[in-house]
Amino acid sequence: MHTIEQHNTAQNMESANRMGNIPAVARPFAIFVIGVSGSGKTTVSKALAELIGCPQIEGDLYHAPASIAKMAAGIALNDDDRWPWLDRIGEAVNSTIAEHGIGVASCSALKHAYRDRLRHAITSPVCFVLLDSSREELLRRLSERKSHYMPASLLGSQLDTLERPAPEEGVLTLDGQKPPEAICQDIIAWIQALPPNGTK
Numbered sequence: 742m743h744t745i746e747q748h749n750t751a752q753n754m755e756s757a758n759r760m761g762n763i764p765a766v767a768r769p770f771a772i773f774v775i776g777v778s779g780s781g782k783t784t785v786s787k788a789l790a791e792l793i794g795c796p797q798i799e800g801d802l803y804h805a806p807a808s809i810a811k812m813a814a815g816i817a818l819n820d821d822d823r824w825p826w827l828d829r830i831g832e833a834v835n836s837t838i839a840e841h842g843i844g845v846a847s848c849s850a851l852k853h854a855y856r857d858r859l860r861h862a863i864t865s866p867v868c869f870v871l872l873d874s875s876r877e878e879l880l881r882r883l884s885e886r887k888s889h890y891m892p893a894s895l896l897g898s899q900l901d902t903l904e905r906p907a908p909e910e911g912v913l914t915l916d917g918q919k920p921p922e923a924i925c926q927d928i929i930a931w932i933q934a935l936p937p938n939g940t941k
């Protein structure tokens with residue numbers, strides 16, 4: 742379910758692509774949009790992939806059924822649940838890049854070690870963009886969102902688990918409360934200014 746604003750954003754991006762205004766992004770390259778539940782990973786990664794003209798890899802689709810059942814029951818995932826999930830996402834990103842040269846993935850990647858797991862799994866340069874929002878805004882979004890297995894009651898655990906990247910990790914942190922189109926433009930500008938292979 743998308744807001745009218747997001748729908749319009751997607752339409753603008755589609756028409757930008759039809760007009761051939763696809764931004765130049767070095768290849769091979771993997772872009773991860775990360776953050777806690779409700780931070781906008783799916784929304785922004787889809788919009789960014791549309792803008793770049795490449796596949797979006799939805800991290801939520803790679804959870805084991807048992808993990809989905811846990812989250813739906815209000816039980817937070819642990820490391821043992823997340824390692825194989827991260828590995829499956831890494832494989833999916835590698836296949837996408839082998840075929841398309843570039844992919845935009847959504848994945849919570851809350852801990853430094855999870856981001857390292859993905860960095861090591863992926864054979865191309867990788868960058869991470871963390872979407873940051875206030876607890877109040879996240880709670881509002883999760884409470885309003887219907888038909889999603891992730892309950893708002895897990896937000897506290899998500900925020901407790903989040904390890905904010907230290908500057909040397911080279912992760913771009915953005916205000917996730919800006920409109921998705923503005924977030925995408927900030928991501929593109931940052932990527933285009935990165936040194937070649939300077940992200941792994």
Ligand SMILES: Nc1ncnc2c1ncn2[C@@H]1O[C@H](COP(=O)(O)OP(=O)(O)OP(=O)(O)O)[C@@H](O)[C@H]1O
Binds near residue numbers: 747779783882886891
């Ligand atoms: N920049 C934004 N401004 C306003 N609302 C947003 C923004 N980004 C996402 N949303 C809304 O917030 C809700 C959560 O967004 P989304 O599903 O993209 O988050 P997520 O991080 O992928 O969550 P989860 O990890 O739980 O799947 C959705 O209803 C979405 O429309």
Ligand SMILES: O=C(O)[C@H](O)[C@@H](O)[C@H](O)[C@H](O)CO
Binds near residue numbers: 778851
């Ligand atoms: O690491 C985690 O705890 C999980 O991956 C969650 O973040 C979910 O994937 C997702 O965000 C809910 O849809």
